[in-house]
Amino acid sequence: MLRLEGVDLSLGAFRLALDAEVPAGGRVAVLGASGSGKSTLLSLLAGFHAPDRGRISWKGEDLTDVPPAARPMSILFQDGNLFPHLTVVQNVGLGLRPDLRLSREERARVEATLARVGLGGMAGRRPADLSGGQQGRVALARILLRDRPVALLDEPFAALDPALRTEMLALLEALWRERGMTFVMATHDLRDAERLCDRVWLLEAGRVILDRPVAGLRDDAPEALRDWF
Template sequence: AGFLPLTAGAVRWNGHDLGPMLPGERPLTILFQEQNLFPHLTVAQNIGLGLRPDLRLGKGELARVDQALERVGLSGLGPRRASQLSGGQASRAALARALLRARPLLLLDEPFAALGPALRAEMLALVREVADEVAALVLLVTHDPKDAIGLGGQTVFVADGVAMAPVSTAALFANPPDALQSYLGPK
């Protein structure tokens, strides 16, 4: 993701070294549990940062921001300061910004922790939908089995600091390793 300088090796995407690239030029978007919204900016400005960090948005870009707000269920909240949003609204605003960037790699670190079950499922479905639209690879970190199952694809299960090889999510939950079964509880 580029938060820390490399001490060895290289990070490559489709054969390109990402190291020398500026963060905004990299082919990825990251969405954290904390949402990383700027509290002094409006919701629309926070989302607009996904398009132009200088916030000099044209009419077409402003329309895309409005569409993103509508898509995550925040129509009409664009003028509100980010600091005035509830936790769930902030999660959705951050998701709108991430989806608007339409990068080929979407890293999601517990992005829906502040959402209730129904809205969580709705936002996960939206991530799947947009990922399909832009052919993005989604890497989701979650402690919620429903999120992993809902996203489908492959899962890398991590236990005691050791990552297992990627496997089909359906196969993983059909025959969970002992550590996962212990986490899930009795069958």
């Protein structure tokens, strides 16, 4: 269980205040207008922000003061967070070793993971040589290689065309089925939530104003969600 208990974070005039939880293996879509706190929430979970008050825990372990690299989480950003001067194999290898001193076995793991996401034979290319969809696959390969139980997805499909969006959603769905990962995905698109997630949180001004299952959402949409269809 991923828990946020009495979490309170102020960033200038903005305040995030949450009591929420995600079961292990759960998939939560976080909806909300720009400025509602979606990315701030993911940054808080990842450890890039520390709460002023409250506690963040995973399976009973307090993560509140744990640094980002030591948390059981990986994060997938909209732009993939790839380093343009590094090759594909190096960008993915960062998931194993920040110093990139990969052993032969580690290099083989990286190349096998690239093959898993359809990038076999592209290890030596740089991000500028790849399409947007291929860059997204590189970032996803890094998450696969890190093998952390929680994936934080910060609007990872916003810049993709519909075909690539469907492809990436299918890859993430397969990842969940294979590994039972927990997903927390910030998105502006309710269709992404319906495809990948089993629960929806609606954020407004840093607070969850709605928390409900995705199932049956279109048949019985709360007033707060009707503008999202």
